[in-house]
Amino acid sequence: MNTPSPDALVIDQVRKSYGSLQALKGVSFSIRRGEFFGLLGPNGAGKSTLISIIAGLSRASSGRIAVLGHDTVSDFRQARRRLGVVPQELVFDPFFNVVDMLRIQAGYYGCGEEVWPWIDEMLERLDLKAKRDVSMRALSGGMKRRVLIAQALVHKPPVVILDEPTAGVDVELRRTLWTFMRDLHSKGTTVVLTTHYLEEAQEMCSRIAILDKGEIKALETTPQLLARHPFRFLRLKLGNGGALPEALRPLVASELPGGTLELKLETSKHPIGSVFAALRAAGLDIEDVHTRDPDLEDIFLELTKAC
Numbered sequence: 001m002n003t004p005s006p007d008a009l010v011i012d013q014v015r016k017s018y019g020s021l022q023a024l025k026g027v028s029f030s031i032r033r034g035e036f037f038g039l040l041g042p043n044g045a046g047k048s049t050l051i052s053i054i055a056g057l058s059r060a061s062s063g064r065i066a067v068l069g070h071d072t073v074s075d076f077r078q079a080r081r082r083l084g085v086v087p088q089e090l091v092f093d094p095f096f097n098v099v100d101m102l103r104i105q106a107g108y109y110g111c112g113e114e115v116w117p118w119i120d121e122m123l124e125r126l127d128l129k130a131k132r133d134v135s136m137r138a139l140s141g142g143m144k145r146r147v148l149i150a151q152a153l154v155h156k157p158p159v160v161i162l163d164e165p166t167a168g169v170d171v172e173l174r175r176t177l178w179t180f181m182r183d184l185h186s187k188g189t190t191v192v193l194t195t196h197y198l199e200e201a202q203e204m205c206s207r208i209a210i211l212d213k214g215e216i217k218a219l220e221t222t223p224q225l226l227a228r229h230p231f232r233f234l235r236l237k238l239g240n241g242g243a244l245p246e247a248l249r250p251l252v253a254s255e256l257p258g259g260t261l262e263l264k265l266e267t268s269k270h271p272i273g274s275v276f277a278a279l280r281a282a283g284l285d286i287e288d289v290h291t292r293d294p295d296l297e298d299i300f301l302e303l304t305k306a307c
């Protein structure tokens with residue numbers, strides 16, 4: 001008898017090579033049921049490779065993956081039924097209208113008329129009602145993306161993976177999608193999100209994994225990840241075109257327009273008071289100052305910067 005797995009996804013030592021390129025170098029992590037999980041990484045990190053292996057579209061060179069306890073290779077059909085994947089690329093059949101395409105897709109999962117009300121609900125929620133009977137090829141890119149989202153959810157999967165769903169989409173679709181996803185999540189759906197918009201991950205995801213060059217660099221709750229890097233930024237505008245004292249120059253993280261400097265201060269090594277003391281000692285006027293805590297973007301850059 002199959003005991004139910006407590007985890008929505010188990011990724012165990014997954015490797016994938018394309019010739020001599022190791023796209024995934026033995027990736028392991030689990031995603032609990034009901035999580036809103038972020039999988040982040042720079043271009044080429046291996047996110048899409050991992051998602052296509054989870055979805056059964058590509059084979060791992062070694063390792064295994066289970067969706068709610070079902071192995072994605074030996075128990076492919078059961079694993080696939082439990083999964084909805086919103087792909088990055090717009091792939092669709094141009095010969096059907098929107099509603100027919102969704103009904104046909106439902107059929108692939110063995111679902112029939114019982115999901116038609118759900119299809120209608122999704123058309124409503126994704127602002128596609130007016131396009132219900134329109135042919136796929138007549139839709140704009142944004143509308144096609146909405147249909148792809150509905151297509152991934154048509155069989156009511158308990159685990160949903162969104163591969164950069166908001167890349168290049170307008171603000172309205174982004175808002176519609178997040179409202180819809182939040183609602184599904186509140187009803188128990190596990191959501192896995194990859195995104196380049198780090199503020200989006202920070203807002204939506206309770207845990208975040210950072211993948212880089214085929215390896216997991218960090219995996220923590222979002223607040224832990226943000227707290228683990230004890231630095232803050234100090235923005236300074238010096239009066240009279242004053243130059244920063246030599247000792248503070250290594251702390252400059254960036255130079256912003258209008259002569260503002262951003263210093264990166266390690267909390268334990270560079271108390272803000274010591275920076276002000278150094279500026280005073282150099283006889284410099286401070287015209288403007290403000291501090292900010294690191295956000296996910298800063299931490300992401302720190303973890304993925306070339307060594």
Ligand SMILES: Nc1ncnc2c1ncn2[C@@H]1O[C@H](COP(=O)(O)OP(=O)(O)OP(=O)(O)O)[C@@H](O)[C@H]1O
Nearest residue numbers: 018021022023041042043044045046047048049050
């Ligand atoms: N079919 C393939 N054949 C050869 N190399 C591939 C193939 N697919 C991906 N790669 C390589 O594997 C690595 C990981 O690519 P992948 O698309 O998974 O990264 P990603 O994290 O999804 O990046 P992006 O954010 O740009 O989509 C890259 O170096 C990529 O060039």
